[in-house]
Amino acid sequence: MLSNGPFEKEFLRRIALAVESEFRHQVSTEECHLDLNPYYHPARRQYDGNKLLRHLDGCIHNKYERLICLFRIDLYIPILTYIFGQAVLGEKTAIASIYRLRNELYGLGKDEGLLLSRAIKEVIHELGHTFGLLHCHVPTCVMRSSTYVEDIDQKSSTLCNRCRMLFEEGQK
Amino acid sequence: MAEKISILIVDDEESVRDSLLNWFIEDGYSVECAENAKKALQLLELRDFDIILADIKMPGMDGMEMHRRIKALNKDSIVIIMTAFASVDTAVQALKDGAFDYVTKPFDPDDLSHLIRNAAAQITLKGENEALKNRVTSLEAIDDFVGQSDAIRKVLVQIESVAQSNSSVIITGESGTGKELVARAIHSNSARRYFPLISVHCGALTESLLESELFGHEKGAFTGATFNRKGRFEMADGGTIFLDEIATISPKMQIELLRVLETKSFVRVGGNREITSDFRVICATNRDLKGMVANGTFREDLFYRLNVVNIHIPPLRERPEDIPLLVSHFIKKYCNAMSRDMITVDAAALKHLEKFEFPGNVRELENMIERAIVIGNGKEIKLKDLPMGKESTGSSVESLEELEKRHIEDILIKYSWNVSRSARALNVDRVTLYNKIRKYGLKQKD
Numbered sequence: 001m002l003s004n005g006p007f008e009k010e011f012l013r014r015i016a017l018a019v020e021s022e023f024r025h026q027v028s029t030e031e032c033h034l035d036l037n038p039y040y041h042p043a044r045r046q047y048d049g050n051k052l053l054r055h056l057d058g059c060i061h062n063k064y065e066r067l068i069c070l071f072r073i074d075l076y077i078p079i080l081t082y083i084f085g086q087a088v089l090g091e092k093t094a095i096a097s098i099y100r101l102r103n104e105l106y107g108l109g110k111d112e113g114l115l116l117s118r119a120i121k122e123v124i125h126e127l128g129h130t131f132g133l134l135h136c137h138v139p140t141c142v143m144r145s146s147t148y149v150e151d152i153d154q155k156s157s158t159l160c161n162r163c164r165m166l167f168e169e170g171q172k
Numbered sequence: 173m174a175e176k177i178s179i180l181i182v183d184d185e186e187s188v189r190d191s192l193l194n195w196f197i198e199d200g201y202s203v204e205c206a207e208n209a210k211k212a213l214q215l216l217e218l219r220d221f222d223i224i225l226a227d228i229k230m231p232g233m234d235g236m237e238m239h240r241r242i243k244a245l246n247k248d249s250i251v252i253i254m255t256a257f258a259s260v261d262t263a264v265q266a267l268k269d270g271a272f273d274y275v276t277k278p279f280d281p282d283d284l285s286h287l288i289r290n291a292a293a294q295i296t297l298k299g300e301n302e303a304l305k306n307r308v309t310s311l312e313a314i315d316d317f318v319g320q321s322d323a324i325r326k327v328l329v330q331i332e333s334v335a336q337s338n339s340s341v342i343i344t345g346e347s348g349t350g351k352e353l354v355a356r357a358i359h360s361n362s363a364r365r366y367f368p369l370i371s372v373h374c375g376a377l378t379e380s381l382l383e384s385e386l387f388g389h390e391k392g393a394f395t396g397a398t399f400n401r402k403g404r405f406e407m408a409d410g411g412t413i414f415l416d417e418i419a420t421i422s423p424k425m426q427i428e429l430l431r432v433l434e435t436k437s438f439v440r441v442g443g444n445r446e447i448t449s450d451f452r453v454i455c456a457t458n459r460d461l462k463g464m465v466a467n468g469t470f471r472e473d474l475f476y477r478l479n480v481v482n483i484h485i486p487p488l489r490e491r492p493e494d495i496p497l498l499v500s501h502f503i504k505k506y507c508n509a510m511s512r513d514m515i516t517v518d519a520a521a522l523k524h525l526e527k528f529e530f531p532g533n534v535r536e537l538e539n540m541i542e543r544a545i546v547i548g549n550g551k552e553i554k555l556k557d558l559p560m561g562k563e564s565t566g567s568s569v570e571s572l573e574e575l576e577k578r579h580i581e582d583i584l585i586k587y588s589w590n591v592s593r594s595a596r597a598l599n600v601d602r603v604t605l606y607n608k609i610r611k612y613g614l615k616q617k618d
Contacts (some may be wrong), residue, residue, distance in 0.1 A: 077194075081278045
C-alpha cells in the first residue's frame with residue numbers, strides 16, 4: 001500500500017491491519033511522492049483517476065500481488081464528477097483518496113475515527129475489485145456500490161458471505 | 173438481474189468509453205463499446221442490447237440520428253442520450269423521439285447509478301409483465317378444458333404425462349374441439365411454463381409470410397421489412413411453439429421446419445446469422461396427416477419428427493355427457509364476463525343441446541351459450557334463445573310430413589305453445605295450425 005505524501009503512521013497501520021484481516025494477505029506500506037501535475041485538470045480542479053491508475057500499473061513490483069495507492073487529492077474520471085477510488089476489475093492496481101471522505105468537506109466537524117473507517121472501507125472495496133469482485137447488493141457488504149459518503153457509512157468493512165466465497169474461490 | 177442486462181456505450185472519446193465500461197463492469201452488466209454511430213449500428217445488427225448510452229455529438233452521424241435508426245431496428249431498446257453541452261431543445265427533441273433519458277457529462281455518480289437502475293427496472297418489469305400475461309392466459313386455458321367423459325379423462329391423463337417431457341406432440345381433432353386449449357394445458361403443466369407459449373396459425377398465412385413469421389426477418393429483407401423482427405421460433409426460446417393447422421404448410425416450409433426441428437437453429441429471412449432457440453413443438457391439425465403422408469402431400473420424415481406423441485380429442489357428439497358441464501361452465505364464464513347474475517338453462521333447452529350434433533364442436537356450443545345469454549331474459553336460457561331450430565333434426569328427416577311435424581312442434585315449443593303466435597310465425601291461420609296439431613297428434617309436454 002503506497003501513500004502519496006505524508007499520512008499518519010497509525011492511520012496507515014490500521015488500514016493495513018484491516019486489509020490483512022479481510023483478504024488474509026500480508027500488507028507492506030510505503031510512502032511515495034508522485035508528481036501529480038500531469039494528472040491535473042485545471043478546469044475541473046481535479047486529478048484524472050484513470051491516468052493515475054495507468055501510471056501505477058507500470059510501477060508494481062513483482063514481489064507484490066496487488067498495489068493500492070492512497071491519495072489526499074480530489075479524483076475524477078472523465079464521465080463522472082468525482083470518484084472515491086478506482087480499480088480495473090481483475091487487474092493488480094487500485095487507487096483511493098481520502099479527499100471526499102473527510103467530514104470537513106461537507107461542512108461538518110472533523111472526525112478522525114469516521115475518516116479512518118471510511119478509508120478502510122474504500123481501500124478494501126477497491127482491492128475487492130482487483131480480486132475480481134463485482135458490486136454487491138447486500139446493504140452491509142463492503143462491495144456495495146457507494147456514490148455518497150453516507151453510503152460508505154451504511155456498509156461494513158467486511159465482505160458478505162457470497163462475496164467472501166467468491167473471493168476464496170478466486171484465490172484457489 | 174444485473175448480469176442479464178446488456179449495455180452498449182457509443183462515444184467518440186476513448187476515455188469516456190473506458191470510464192463507463194469499467195463502471196458498468198463493476199456493477200456486473202454485460203458491456204460493449206463503439207467509437208461511432210456506424211460501428212454501433214453494425215453491432216446492433218449482430219445482437220440486441222437492452223440499454224444504449226449514446227453521445228449526442230459524434231463525427232459522421234450524431235446521437236439523435238443514430239437514436240432514430242436504433243429505434244427503427246429495435247423498438248424495445250432503451251436509449252439514453254449523453255451530451256457535454258446541455259440544451260433544452262435537444263433534450264426535448266431526444267425525449268420526443270423516444271429516448272429514455274438525457275444526461276449531461278460529466279455525471280454525478282449517483283445520477284448514473286439511478287439512471288441505469290431505473291432503466292434496468294423497466295426492462296425487468298416488462299419481462300415479468302409478459303411472463304405473467306402468458307401465465308394467466310395459460311391458467312385460463314386449463315380452466316376452459318372441461319369434461320367428465322372417459323374420452324376427456326383420457327386426454328387429461330395424456331396431457332399430464334406428456335407435459336413432463338420435451339417431446340413433440342401432434343393434437344388431432346375436429347375444428348372447435350379445443351386443440352389449442354390442450355396445447356396450452358401441456359405448456360402450463362410443463363417445466364417451460366414460465367417462458368412464452370407462442371401460437372402460429374399456419375393456415376392463415378401465405379408461404380412467404382409464414383417464413384417471415386416463424387424465422388423473423390432483417391431490415392430490408394423484402395418490401396415493407398422496415399426493421400429487424402424476431403421470429404416466432406426466437407420468441408419461443410425457453411418455451412413452447414404451437415403450430416396450428418400444420419397440414420396446410422407448403423412442401424418448402426415442411427423442409428425448412430424439419431431442419432429447424434433437427435438443429436434448433438435457423439437464420440432470419442434476409443440475414444446471415446445463425447440463431448439458436450430452445451423450444452418445444454406442439455402441432456395441431458383437423459386433417460388425417462397419416463393419409464397425407466400416404467398420398468405424398470406431407471413429408472414422412474417431418475411427420476415422424478412431430479408425431480412423437482399423438483393426442484386425439486374426440487368430437488363433442490361422441491361425448492354428450494360433457495354437454496351439461498360445458499353449458500354450466502360457459503354460463504358461469506360469460507355471466508361473469510358480462511357482470512350479470514348467474515342464470516340457468518331450462519330442461520327442454522338442455523335436452524335439445526344434448527341431442528344436437530354440434531358440427532362446430534365445443535366452440536359452437538360456447539358461441540350458442542354466449543348468444544343465448546345476450547338475447548335471453550336474463551334468468552333462464554330457453555329453447556327459443558338457441559339458434560338450433562330445424563338444424564338439430566335435419567339429418568334424421570325421412571319425409572316431407574315428418575319434416576312439417578317436427579317444424580311445427582319446434583315452433584310451438586319456441587312460443588311456449590301459444591297457438592296464435594306460432595301460427596303467425598308459420599304464416600298460417602290458427603285453424604290450419606289446430607288441424608295440423610290434431611293431424612300429427614302433437615301435445616304440449618310438461
